[in-house]
């Protein structure tokens with residue numbers, strides 16, 4: 439099976455919105471949509487370890503499809519079931535999930551970089567992700583596009599040094615400020631693995647790529663532009679040139695730099711992504727003002743609104759739709775971060791239904807009256 443003979447795509451709302459084209463309503467999906475809030479996901483996890491699921495294409499495919507099957511005609515994208523931490527594993531580090539990420543042997547000083555594999559054969563090390571993507575593309579049967587992803591170098595660097603989650607990122611920041619040159623070298627080394635990984639995902643069948651810089655918001659604007667931003671540009675530039683050189687589809691690219699709302703103008707202007715994801719700490723109108731019409735936006739309802747019941751969800755979705763539709767440019771409806779365990783799957787269904795209802799309304803009114811919606 440090659441990319442050319444996958445089943446034809448029946449719903450291209452996501453891809454059109456990502457390219458900034460007008461859509462009849464906003465496409466919608468949610469980060470972590472195949473996850474612990476779903477009983478069918480937890481059922482699979484009862485008998486399989488987290489990374490075992492990632493490494494077994496049958497299981498990764500099954501879980502990727504779970505939300506698509508549960509919410510037929512409501513969901514406009516699938517995202518491959520995997521984790522950002524497969525890159526540190528491919529670079530030679532051990533990572534466990536118990537229940538959060540845990541690295542038994544993190545990088546403590548720049549000396550430890552020697553412990554990483556000198557050359558990473560991404561095609562071999564992450565073949566299981568590529569196989570899962572190809573299998574999912576086949577089983578999706580063209581229903582919705584499939585998103586591939588990776589972690590951004592700064593976020594991965596932080597995990598590799600902290601050895602897991604952290605409130606202050608004290609160890610990772612010690613590296614940045616004490617060993618800036620060694621830090622930049624390691625960040626670029628991770629970025630090169632990201633490039634190979636993302637290109638491989640498109641070769642395997644991914645139709646849009648998202649880079650998650652989940653810890654971008656922990657950096658000052660200066661440190662973000664010094665340490666993270668150059669690696670994000672490295673990724674977008676090299677992925678695009680490699681896709682062109684290898685005659686692969688030029689898929690849209692999304693960057694979600696969580697918390698880096700201070701950098702939205704810079705990112706829209708110079709990072710080289712088609713879509714910028716935003717969290718809930720910025721108003722959609724303000725985000726659109728900062729990025730102009732250069733990129734599509736993705737986001738941004740606070741995931742915790744999903745705990746607030748139907749009226750709260752409907753009001754928040756309506757407000758979000760009005761905010762995003764008030765400006766020009768593409769919009770992909772999403773949460774401002776991943777969906778959390780404990781959300782009732784029926785409340786997520788309601789979120790999708792509200793996006794269908796209100797984003798249609800906004801576009802419609804906008805077009806027919808020529809005036810922004812009140």
Ligand SMILES: Cc1c2[nH]c(c1CCC(=O)O)Cc1[nH]c(c(CCC(=O)O)c1C)Cc1[nH]c(c(CCC(=O)O)c1C)Cc1[nH]c(c(C)c1CCC(=O)O)C2
Nearest residue numbers: 469470471472473474517518519520521522538650652776
């Ligand atoms: C930081 C990060 C990680 N992983 C990821 C990020 C970036 C997005 C973000 O900021 O949330 C990305 C990720 N992780 C997972 C996906 C799958 C696709 C999807 O549904 O979006 C994606 C895109 C599955 C997962 N990754 C993980 C789970 C839950 C683990 C389980 O099954 O027990 C899932 C479904 C575990 C994971 N993986 C990670 C953490 C911190 C945790 C534990 C805490 C948590 O669950 O949020 C690292």
